[in-house]
Amino acid sequence: MDLAEFRPALDAWLDEHATALTPSGHGLDAAMAHLSTVKRLAYDAGWMRWGWPERVGGLGGSPLLRGYLGEALTARGFVEPGIYSLTEVLAPTMIDFASPDLAAEMVPRLLRGDETWCQGFSEPSTGSNLGSLACKAVATETGWRVNGQKVWTSLAQYAQRCVLLTRTGTVESAHSPDKHRHITALFVDMDSPGITVRPIETMHGAPEFCEVFFDDVDVPAGRTLGSEGQGWAVAMDLLPYERSTALWHRGAFLHRRLDDLLHEAPDGTLAAREVGAVLEQIYAFRARSRQTLHRLDRSETLGPETSLDKVMLASAEQSLFDLVADGLADRVVFGDEDADRVWRSEFLYSRAATIYGGSAEIQRNIIAKRLLDLGAES
Amino acid sequence: MDAADLAAFTAAVRQAAERHRDDFDKGLDAVGWREALVEDAVAARAVFALQGELNLSSSALDDVLLRALGRTPSPDTAVLIAPYPIGTRRLATATQIVSIDENGVIPIPPGAPTLRKASGVDPYGGWVELGGSFEIHVMGGCVPAPPRAATLAAGRLAVATELAAAARAMLDLARDHAVNRVQFGRPIAAFQAVRHRLADSLVAVASAEAAVDTGWEETSPYTAAMAKAIAGRSARTVARHAQQVLAGMGFTDEHPFHRYLRRVLVLDQLLGSSTEISTNLGEAAIRAGGVPAMLPL
Numbered sequence: 001m002d003l004a005e006f007r008p009a010l011d012a013w014l015d016e017h018a019t020a021l022t023p024s025g026h027g028l029d030a031a032m033a034h035l036s037t038v039k040r041l042a043y044d045a046g047w048m049r050w051g052w053p054e055r056v057g058g059l060g061g062s063p064l065l066r067g068y069l070g071e072a073l074t075a076r077g078f079v080e081p082g083i084y085s086l087t088e089v090l091a092p093t094m095i096d097f098a099s100p101d102l103a104a105e106m107v108p109r110l111l112r113g114d115e116t117w118c119q120g121f122s123e124p125s126t127g128s129n130l131g132s133l134a135c136k137a138v139a140t141e142t143g144w145r146v147n148g149q150k151v152w153t154s155l156a157q158y159a160q161r162c163v164l165l166t167r168t169g170t171v172e173s174a175h176s177p178d179k180h181r182h183i184t185a186l187f188v189d190m191d192s193p194g195i196t197v198r199p200i201e202t203m204h205g206a207p208e209f210c211e212v213f214f215d216d217v218d219v220p221a222g223r224t225l226g227s228e229g230q231g232w233a234v235a236m237d238l239l240p241y242e243r244s245t246a247l248w249h250r251g252a253f254l255h256r257r258l259d260d261l262l263h264e265a266p267d268g269t270l271a272a273r274e275v276g277a278v279l280e281q282i283y284a285f286r287a288r289s290r291q292t293l294h295r296l297d298r299s300e301t302l303g304p305e306t307s308l309d310k311v312m313l314a315s316a317e318q319s320l321f322d323l324v325a326d327g328l329a330d331r332v333v334f335g336d337e338d339a340d341r342v343w344r345s346e347f348l349y350s351r352a353a354t355i356y357g358g359s360a361e362i363q364r365n366i367i368a369k370r371l372l373d374l375g376a377e378s
Numbered sequence: 379m380d381a382a383d384l385a386a387f388t389a390a391v392r393q394a395a396e397r398h399r400d401d402f403d404k405g406l407d408a409v410g411w412r413e414a415l416v417e418d419a420v421a422a423r424a425v426f427a428l429q430g431e432l433n434l435s436s437s438a439l440d441d442v443l444l445r446a447l448g449r450t451p452s453p454d455t456a457v458l459i460a461p462y463p464i465g466t467r468r469l470a471t472a473t474q475i476v477s478i479d480e481n482g483v484i485p486i487p488p489g490a491p492t493l494r495k496a497s498g499v500d501p502y503g504g505w506v507e508l509g510g511s512f513e514i515h516v517m518g519g520c521v522p523a524p525p526r527a528a529t530l531a532a533g534r535l536a537v538a539t540e541l542a543a544a545a546r547a548m549l550d551l552a553r554d555h556a557v558n559r560v561q562f563g564r565p566i567a568a569f570q571a572v573r574h575r576l577a578d579s580l581v582a583v584a585s586a587e588a589a590v591d592t593g594w595e596e597t598s599p600y601t602a603a604m605a606k607a608i609a610g611r612s613a614r615t616v617a618r619h620a621q622q623v624l625a626g627m628g629f630t631d632e633h634p635f636h637r638y639l640r641r642v643l644v645l646d647q648l649l650g651s652s653t654e655i656s657t658n659l660g661e662a663a664i665r666a667g668g669v670p671a672m673l674p675l
Binding site for chain 2: 003007064067068071075248252255258259262263270271272273274275276277279280281283284285286287288290291293308311312315361363364365367368369371372374375376377378
């Protein structure tokens with residue numbers, strides 16, 4: 001199956017099943033339930049399995065197929081890209097670092113929509129400086145005992161599993177020059193005794209981020225991803241996926257919402273030049289991200305250059321929703337209809353586009369150091 | 379041309395550019411540029427990327443437009459580059475002048491138009507302005523007139539290619555300065571304010587390059603317009619950041635930066651400026667009540 005075959009066949013299937021795939025209801029609970037429905041339907045029909053290795057329940061083929069599936073689902077409004085694309089971030093990590101048996105057991109559950117997984121990275125004292133994380137795992141006879149706290153963990157209240165970064169060196173190692181060497185990644189069952197999840201109310205109205213507390217949580221040794229001390233490599237392996245396929249899906253979302261805006265904005269509320277500039281930003285992002293996906297398809301290693309994709313997408317998202325705030329001002333500011341709430345929520349969420357997943361400043365630091373080779377910062 | 383041919387041609391053009399820095403047209407003649415272009419439009423990609431990188435000027439744009447008009451590129455035929463009555467240096471010596479708007483010919487003589495060097499902001503570019511009043515003789519059936527859109531697309535893609543390369547060259551100048559210039563006991567590249575300007579410049583360069591690559595992969599009036607607008611705006615963004623990082627040095631006549639800036643300002647205006655294209659794209663989207671189809675994966 002290649003993209004040229006996949007595209008029309010998937011399009012036809014999506015058209016045929018549009019009724020079942022169209023979300024109904026509002027709010028995060030409804031969106032999560034619908035996401036599971038969509039993944040299950042797409043998995044059973046095979047679409048959700050293309051682009052994943054056969055050893056984890058996939059049907060093989062290029063990652064471009066996954067790129068197109070997420071794009072097509074997003075462009076039709078069948079899924080929200082943020083919650084859908086977590087699969088793109090977490091499944092490759094499991095495939096690359098979990099034991100083959102564990103990956104074969106778990107990944108199909110994620111693809112089929114039976115389970116939700118979350119990513120336990122950020123901590124209260126560890127935002128941009130991920131390498132200094134403190135959540136501690138101590139070796140026991142059977143594996144690890146975890147104590148600490150995570151924050152900004154997306155969808156933890158729905159999750160059955162967590163890809164968790166822990167410190168397995170000394171407490172002091174968090175501040176040592178080789179702090180990255182003492183991090184270990186674990187795959188944790190969220191129903192383990194000692195885990196408490198507390199959703200965070202946010203300004204855009206959907207509590208998709210959580211605080212997660214670990215109080216003497218036992219994790220079996222077989223749940224170590226990679227080997228002890230390899231956690232930083234796990235995190236670095238995951239980020240390029242977060243900045244390739246997942247960003248591509250979000251780009252499709254921006255394209256759809258610009259289309260909606262042009263359809264819905266009253267006459268005279270949009271300035272032509274600004275509309276053109278946003279269209280160009282989204283286009284430039286897609287042109288760039290498309291190249292990134294094709295590099296992934298050629299099995300090239302993605303690295304810090306994907307920070308450029310991330311900056312381009314975040315800038316395009318904020319430009320688009322600034323335009324929304326002008327073109328649909330009445331609805332964003334005072335509107336009471338469900339559709340108005342969605343525009344308002346998306347506008348507010350767009351303010352975080354330059355914060356989550358590595359802030360705009362961190363991306364620029366990476367670009368300066370790794371891509372422009374500007375040497376150390378003073 | 380396959381990839382190997384294109385690589386060989388690109389290497390030959392680079393050598394020719396080094397040998398004929400002050401007269402790149404001569405260098406292009408030496409490598410058989412027009413023959414290569416007639417064979418495959420992609421030859422322009424190599425030439426315009428090099429012009430941007432090395433801040434060269436030539437009459438290659440005339441040839442690109444002539445080819446797109448269905449005419450034979452020739453050193454004797456110059457083209458007026460819309461929207462100005464402006465041409466490359468070839469305009470001063472050509473025996474025939476072509477207007478891309480009508481695919482028509484402006485006869486010289488009789489009623490010989492006046493020519494003057496168009497110094498303007500870029501006196502190094504060899505730009506020539508056609509003055510006085512002149513008539514355009516539309517060739518009608520003699521020369522098939524391809525749609526104006528396809529001619530504009532070919533020209534815009536060539537200019538966009540040069541703009542993207544010029545943007546990268548300006549960033550390189552600023553980057554080299556930042557790592558070598560020492561103040562407060564360290565290179566100014568160590569300061570985050572400087573680093574973030576250069577990072578933003580690389581984002582702009584990456585945008586321009588992605589749009590230009592896409593234009594070459596899937597050439598159409600739409601992808602070429604996007605490439606021209608994005609490369610034009612990106613080049614001006616990079617120029618602004620690079621100028622600030624280069625500071626006093628970049629303001630001198632001696633430093634090469636200003637030559638890039640000058641040429642970028644001219645190129646952005648040719649065949650539709652970034653502002654004009656953005657406005658047109660926006661107007662079309664507002665009129666249609668929706669956006670054009672997405673770039674396919």
